[in-house]
Amino acid sequence: xxxxxRDLVCERGGRTVFAGLSLSVAAGEMxxxxxxxxxxxxxxxxxxxGLTPAAAGTVRLDGGDDGVSVGQQxxxxxxxNAIKPQLSVAENxxxxxxFHGAGTARIEAAMAAMDLTALAPFDAALLSAGQKxxxxxxxxxxxxxxxxxxxxxxxxxxxxSVGRLQALMRSxxxxxxxxxxxxxxxxxxxxxxxxxxxxxxxxxxx
Amino acid sequence: MTGALAALIARDVRLALRAGGGVGAALGFFLxxxxxxxxAIGPDQAFLRRIAPGAMWIALLLSVLLSADxxxxxxxxxxxxxxxxxxxxxxxxxxxxxxxxxxxxAGLPLAVLAPPLGLMLNLDITLLPGMIAAMLIGSLAxxxxxxxxxxITVGLRKGGLLIxxxxxxxxxxxxxxxxxxxxxxxxxxxLASSAMAILGAIxxxxxxxxxxxxxxxxxxxLR
Amino acid sequence: xxxxxANPSRFLKVSGYALPVLxxxxxxxxxxxxxxxxVVAPPDYQQGETVRIMFxxxxxxxxxxxxxxxxxxxxILGFVLRHPLADAAARxxxxxxxxxxxxxxxxxxLWGKPMWGTYWVWDARITSMFIxxxxxxxxxxxxxxxxEPHRAAKIxxxxxxxxxxxxxxxxFSVEWWNTLHQPASLLRPGGAAIAPEILTPLLWCMGAxxxxxxxxxxxxxxxxVVARRVRQMELARVGSVA
Numbered sequence: 001x002x003x004x005x006r007d008l009v010c011e012r013g014g015r016t017v018f019a020g021l022s023l024s025v026a027a028g029e030m031x032x033x034x035x036x037x038x039x040x041x042x043x044x045x046x047x048x049x050g051l052t053p054a055a056a057g058t059v060r061l062d063g064g065d066d067g068v069s070v071g072q073q074x075x076x077x078x079x080x081n082a083i084k085p086q087l088s089v090a091e092n093x094x095x096x097x098x099f100h101g102a103g104t105a106r107i108e109a110a111m112a113a114m115d116l117t118a119l120a121p122f123d124a125a126l127l128s129a130g131q132k133x134x135x136x137x138x139x140x141x142x143x144x145x146x147x148x149x150x151x152x153x154x155x156x157x158x159x160x161s162v163g164r165l166q167a168l169m170r171s172x173x174x175x176x177x178x179x180x181x182x183x184x185x186x187x188x189x190x191x192x193x194x195x196x197x198x199x200x201x202x203x204x205x206x
Numbered sequence: 207m208t209g210a211l212a213a214l215i216a217r218d219v220r221l222a223l224r225a226g227g228g229v230g231a232a233l234g235f236f237l238x239x240x241x242x243x244x245x246a247i248g249p250d251q252a253f254l255r256r257i258a259p260g261a262m263w264i265a266l267l268l269s270v271l272l273s274a275d276x277x278x279x280x281x282x283x284x285x286x287x288x289x290x291x292x293x294x295x296x297x298x299x300x301x302x303x304x305x306x307x308x309x310x311x312a313g314l315p316l317a318v319l320a321p322p323l324g325l326m327l328n329l330d331i332t333l334l335p336g337m338i339a340a341m342l343i344g345s346l347a348x349x350x351x352x353x354x355x356x357x358i359t360v361g362l363r364k365g366g367l368l369i370x371x372x373x374x375x376x377x378x379x380x381x382x383x384x385x386x387x388x389x390x391x392x393x394x395x396x397l398a399s400s401a402m403a404i405l406g407a408i409x410x411x412x413x414x415x416x417x418x419x420x421x422x423x424x425x426x427x428l429r
Numbered sequence: 430x431x432x433x434x435a436n437p438s439r440f441l442k443v444s445g446y447a448l449p450v451l452x453x454x455x456x457x458x459x460x461x462x463x464x465x466x467x468v469v470a471p472p473d474y475q476q477g478e479t480v481r482i483m484f485x486x487x488x489x490x491x492x493x494x495x496x497x498x499x500x501x502x503x504x505i506l507g508f509v510l511r512h513p514l515a516d517a518a519a520r521x522x523x524x525x526x527x528x529x530x531x532x533x534x535x536x537x538x539l540w541g542k543p544m545w546g547t548y549w550v551w552d553a554r555i556t557s558m559f560i561x562x563x564x565x566x567x568x569x570x571x572x573x574x575x576x577e578p579h580r581a582a583k584i585x586x587x588x589x590x591x592x593x594x595x596x597x598x599x600x601f602s603v604e605w606w607n608t609l610h611q612p613a614s615l616l617r618p619g620g621a622a623i624a625p626e627i628l629t630p631l632l633w634c635m636g637a638x639x640x641x642x643x644x645x646x647x648x649x650x651x652x653x654v655v656a657r658r659v660r661q662m663e664l665a666r667v668g669s670v671a
Binding site: 354358359362363364365368371372374375376378379382383386401404408411415419422423426427429 | 560564566567571574579584588590594595598601605606
Binding site for chain 1: 220294295
């Protein structure tokens with residue numbers, strides 16, 4: 001499996017964020033996106049997911065399911081956590097599992113992976129910022145999807161939680177998954193490449 | 207796909223029923239508007255009987271509109287909509303589910319509340335079954351259009367005001383045929399039933415068009 | 430021609446040549462049409478001189494409806510062909526259509542006073558016209574409310590297309606409602622067959638209004654294209670600062 005981007009052009013509000021971006025990420029590989037604010041890290045993740053359709057160029061998941069879009073084979077963890085404060089931790093996960101047509105079988109495991117089991121019956125409104133982020137990240141373990149698109153996943157996490165996220169990511173990569181992450185922290189994955197937006201997009205794409 | 211539909215409806219109904227969900231607010235608003243009519247117009251029983259179906263429909267329409275603003279706002283702001291956009295079910299299904307959930311938590315309880323309030327307006331009791339039926343059917347279209355308006359205005363400043371301006375013209379046919387189907391006119395039973403049929407036709411059209419338009423608007427807003 | 434004008438600079442150039450021709454032509458047709466309408470056409474045997482309000486009222490009403498349909502078609506072309514000027518044309522047309530609607534309502538009220546003895550009756554046509562004005566206002570409000578132009582164009586397009594689906598439904602429902610409530614004895618202006626000595630000036634007036642629409646649309650569209658360019662230049666400046 002390989003995620004292939006070819007000649008991607010991204011425009012936001014009539015301004016070109018980046019142009020002619022081509023790269024590929026193979027199974028078991030992680031690509032870390034670095035660069036200053038406004039460089040296009042979030043735009044790239046969103047255009048791979050299909051949320052912000054690219055102005056030009058193609059995104060293809062080689063060896064994936066051709067019947068559905070790349071976005072439907074990807075997890076996108078954005079800045080917002082997609083949590084309902086009125087629902088309990090377990091209810092939040094149960095909803096996303098049902099919405100994505102996944103069984104309830106993995107809910108316990110997903111909570112365990114981000115150390116949320118003890119918090120399961122409590123309303124999400126009561127959680128701290130870091131706990132909410134963990135609940136958002138638990139979706140990664142809840143529903144199996146080959147591509148993970150993570151936008152600053154470690155925001156608000158303590159050291160122990162970052163460690164759990166690393167373990168989750170490592171097992172995903174070991175299973176042949178693909179990760180693209182915009183992050184300033186070195187997550188120390190075995191097969192990790194860095195894509196730096198700091199250099200002009202045209203050079204970086206070469 | 208039906209799994210996503212059912213899951214979303216169940217979640218939205220649950221959210222609406224919990225504290226701050228807004229079902230109570232919509233019902234209270236309905237009550238207040240209906241009570242305002244005799245206070246504004248006077249307690250003349252014969253006149254109230256004449257205006258009762260129209261007054262009830264205006265109250266229903268305003269109550270649905272009042273609760274329209276909240277349909278997508280939270281899901282848009284907390285990122286849920288982005289996750290839904292990447293689900294296996296297309297956004298059109300999401301839009302349909304949101305509208306149906308809104309109907310279950312707004313149109314349905316309002317139509318159930320209608321009979322006792324109708325009696326306060328001295329409504330002709332023989333009209334009640336027809337009016338409840340018309341309100342149940344008509345409010346489905348009201349919810350579908352309200353959800354479409356909510357999708358169009360999600361994430362905009364003063365979205366609530368804009369919804370009213372956009373959706374009220376679309377509510378006019380529903381108001382006219384809804385009141386007619388409720389038997390307000392002297393035209394008799396045949397007229398009421400043809401109005402009911404037209405009301406049904408508008409609902410069917412809304413079921414097709416509103417989720418399509420709502421999904422297109424959501425995609426544009428998520429960009 | 431259609432695709433040729435997709436390029437904004439080319440559009441500015443071509444429309445720059447077209448406008449000095451179109452504007453005087455519009456003025457000339459207007460003068461001739463209203464010479465026919467106000468001087469040559471005979472007064473109505475029933476309505477007297479007040480019938481001349483029709484020469485403003487009818488073209489304004491027709492254009493009011495026509496411009497809304499034009500907007501919807503322009504947006505459909507914008508969705509299907511992704512023609513960069515289609516959405517801008519719809520946006521440029523909206524205020525013109527709204528003003529035509531207001532003219533239609535005001536002249537209708539002025540006509541209604543001598544005919545019906547009141548400025549406003551809840552006649553099916555007047556009511557539909559009023560609802561059309563609401564549709565215009567909603568459409569323009571959407572353009573104002575959405576900051577980002579691409580998104581605004583999409584959202585406004587949805588509003589216009591849904592609106593145009595609803596126009597016949599609204600018309601039908603208002604007519605149904607009207608027949609239930611309205612005593613049918615009212616004299617309906619413009620309802621009877623029109624004599625040729627009135628029809629000819631009326632058609633000229635319609636033509637004059639159509640030309641007026643074309644001229645104003647072109648002026649608005651040029652302003653819109655220039656405004657977009659200014660915005661793009663500003664964005665480029667902000668982008669280079671980053």
